Amino acid sequence: MSAQELITKHLDLWTGAVTKRSSSGRGSNGKVELTGVEKLRELILELALRGKLTEQHAGDEPAEQLIERIATQKANTGNGKRGTPQPPKNETPIPQPFQVPSTWAWVPLRETGLTSTGKTPSTKNASFFSGDIPFIGPGQVTVRGKITKPEKSLSEEGAAHTEEALPGDILTVCIGGSIGKTAKVSERCGFNQQLNKIRPILVESDYLFFAISAKFFQKAIRENATGSATPIINRSKWESICIPLAPFAEQKRIVQKVDELMALCDRLEQQTSDQLEAHETLVDTLLGTLTQSENATELADNWTRLAAHFDTLFSTKQSIDKLKQTILQLAAMGRLVEKGSGDEPAIDLLTEIHARKTALAGEKRIKQPRALTQLDNTQHSYTAPAHWAWAYFQDIADEISTGPFGSMIHKHDYVVGGIPLINPSHMVKGHIKEDSSVSVTPTKAEELSSYQLAKGDIVMARRGEVGRCAVVTDRETGWLCGTGSFVLRFHPAINRQFILLLFSTDTVRDYLTGNSVGTTMTNLNHGILKKMPVALPSAEEQDRIVQKVDELMALCDQLKERLNQAGETRCQLAEAVVEKALT
Template sequence: MSQHAQELIAQHLDLWSSAITAKKTTGRGSSKKIELYGVKKLRELILELAVRGKLVPQDPNDEPASELLKRIAKEKAQLVADKKIKKPKKLPEITVDEKPFNLPEGWAWARLEDLAPMSLFDGDWIESKDQDPNGKVRLVQLADVGVGVFKNVSSKFINRETLTRLNCTTLQQGDVLIARLPSPIGRACIFPNLKEEAITAVDVAILRLMDFTVAPYVMNVANSLTFRSQVESYGKGATRFRISTGNLKTILVPVCSKLEQHRIVAKVDELMALCDQLEKQTEQSLDAHATLADTLLDALTQAQSHTELMDNWQRLEQNWDILFPSTIAGLRAIDKLKQTILQLAVMGKLVPPASRKAKESQHDEPASELLKRIAAEKAQLVKDKKIKKQKPLPPVTEDEKPFELPDGWCTVRFADLCQEVATGPFGSMISKSEYVNGGVPLINPSHMIEGKVVEDPQVSVSHIKAKELASYKVYENDVVMARRGEMGRCAVISDRESEWLCGTGSFVLRFNAEVSRPYILLLFKTRYAVEYLGGQSIGTTMTNLNHGILNRMPVPLPPLEAQKRIVAKVEELTSLCDQLKQRLQTAQQTQRHFTDAVVARAIS
């Protein structure tokens, strides 16, 4: 490796391993939930240095690339003369302005088709009716083509009769497969030796190189930034961004001697293996950090006394910089901290109970008194025939209580806390064809964002239809809740949304005026509530939440005044978490920009 390339890679190891983003990659070295952005950029840098002749030193004794291209052209002319292939359309001469950069001595620019005596083939147009699950010919699809990796994920086949009828191109081991669609467009891999015959779908082009060039070298070129930028400049299609095979043939490719191609491939493989190791070490570090965060934060919720809680918090503070680094690990830890704050809140461990003050003679009114008023009001509503009488539920048993609560709190069934749980209309009652723009809005789960309703003007119904759905109106201080998908997602109805309509897939929850709606929203964000509503606490997996499960849910209920203090403290701490998260995100963005700058400087 050149001294310049070695310095670029070795001097920035911390940068390559620490720059991490949410997963977007489809190629070599992808991880499960994240994208190791720094390692990805390092891989791109390695390939770009390779195709610019900066990864390995040139040998002046090597044959010039021009001679290699002459032999390919001669072989192609002979194939035409022997009528084994059709005479290809003459490609345009390469102009000086087209060349992306200067090449080392002995290298040459060529068009992609210049490298292939057998030309560049289209994949075959295979319709659904042509496929046969019992067929013996594998249909290689776009999803199989990774960045430098044949992913071998598709499982579709055709039979040999269809292969003959459609005159399909059978793949050969060593063919370079190039994706004509994102993401990324132009990515390439080498077709391996599969146990069955195979063809490709139309979105995958086939480059057959024979023995004149080294297939892995051409694959590496196709996965380089130089190649991709050219492909993207040709990509067309408003709905499906693609490049035609005709345009793909004209892409410029840097060519060196066959011996140097072998040296480049060997060095790329060596460095990619190092990238694999760096990636593995980074992922192991992230796993270890997640274990540390879980241990320190779980210790807070598992504390058996206030003294133990304070000791565990002090231990967390001592490891603050380790727990919240300027990486994605820190961002994940902040999310866990926010969840821990919510959990401590509903366990009664976030704020202390009210103490006697000089001019006061009472503590907080016990939650049991609030429950009595809720029960009395509910009985009156039943008597006035405003709500239906609910079937009584048994008291919460000791085994059902999720955690021990402070004095003055109580664990109740959700049905005891809530006046009414109403279901939104069934899907069959509202067709999407009945949606109008700017009518009476429907509130679906997707409109419940951060505890508020964010409507979509196009998801509404006419006033005539709204009259038919009048029983599904919502009113100020109602709480709407998702009963499928992200179950427990909630929003409080404000005066603005009063008399809008509850949409499908939602509940409307109504409470006594004294119950703190922000506390209810807080409760349903907790890990305990999310797991319960998702069925984990009752040993099932649910796709739709029903009344029975929700009404039986054990709920930690603090005194009324404590609810207000808890909400205020959670908002205060959450705001601090968000500020910390913003700082870490800014630091991460700076890392990514620096990574991009290092790559750009290296190839400029």
């Protein structure tokens, strides 16, 4: 099967194998990585370097003769800035990771050009960095082999105190997490000691770039690197890795063919991205009609239209996540369940909460509550049923308190296995995750006893991802609220899961984030949370809403799991096709 047939026969596989990029925190854009197309790019390079993309011509000068001409030219090249003297040719058998055409040859990388390692000029001399010659580090070398604009530029004086790279040279990162990343230089630049350079001699620069970027070479870099936390490959080991060298005329044909096929990959990638973007827009629009429905009849009509295309719309993890968010929003708007005939009016629950707070204040257990007032229509932040009661959040909660000030506890107070502190990072999907290393001694806990937690409390992040919540259970009773958190306490009739649901909606999260302060670390003001408008249903309706949301979320999770399995299968198939093509 030809390379062109291999690509076109598996077109659906290349474009259908996608994985979600790793991301954390709210607001991640859910972008996906086109795994299939990346595998196709990898396959193209591997086939090219096995001589399977182009035909071998009898009239081409064999690689062995090319190697001799390279050695002669290198011998006539001076040392200085253009490269260092090369060791004599190694007579031991050269390892061959795979078979190549008879007119090719395996050679150590050093035998294809002049190598050097970069250097950083003294930063104490400001004049060295006052010019316009780019100074490159690992951060400027991209995954796709491009070099981005650096923060530092050298003067001619500074360039004289570093290694220089010219157009056509190849740079490879030789230290750190991005070890192996490789780029072809397009303009004169200097580079630091975390990069190695090779200047090709009688070898096509693009061909050499392909060889160093290929999977077999990258694997060899990792295998020859030392250090685990910070891998390093020294220049001697890097330049000793062998590459398959094609005759020079065939190198040109290979570069042309690879460029053609990579351009095809670019088109496939763009088409797939456009389709995913259009799909995302369609999902957003149709889900938006649900939350914008004016009444139950309109909601039912909009849902019927959406349900007719369910399999088409919810075919990605991102679309299912958006469906889950829509379910939460509909729940907070009272669109998921009907009013029960025996439900206590929501205003009665609100009045009961206020009466209980007044009684607790009389016992000196909380502060005296302010007068209860219902909000008018202009103060509503989203639509809710008429039988729900609108109020400020401070009227729904018994108490809203903050964790200890930073001056009250420091990291040097932490012990292992003491009384745990609950910080925002410990709140995971509505539950509290214990970290035994973030705890204090019983003596210190006694000093902080006013921040002790009880079953039924809700801890909420007021720094970072504001609005993240978790419910305190029997296990966490007696633990302490940490800095950067609120403690929320409620009337027994308030369903704690309904409160978590509320704080998971975009409407509430946007309100909290939009009213927080800080740029590097958002911080929610205590008064902002108190003044947040909230629609409260009856206790009975809260229970039904939570039950319905749990049912729907379980269905969404099942659907996502099936998609995960299908996605993993597609990626494995793409990997298998690549492996089969190379064996």
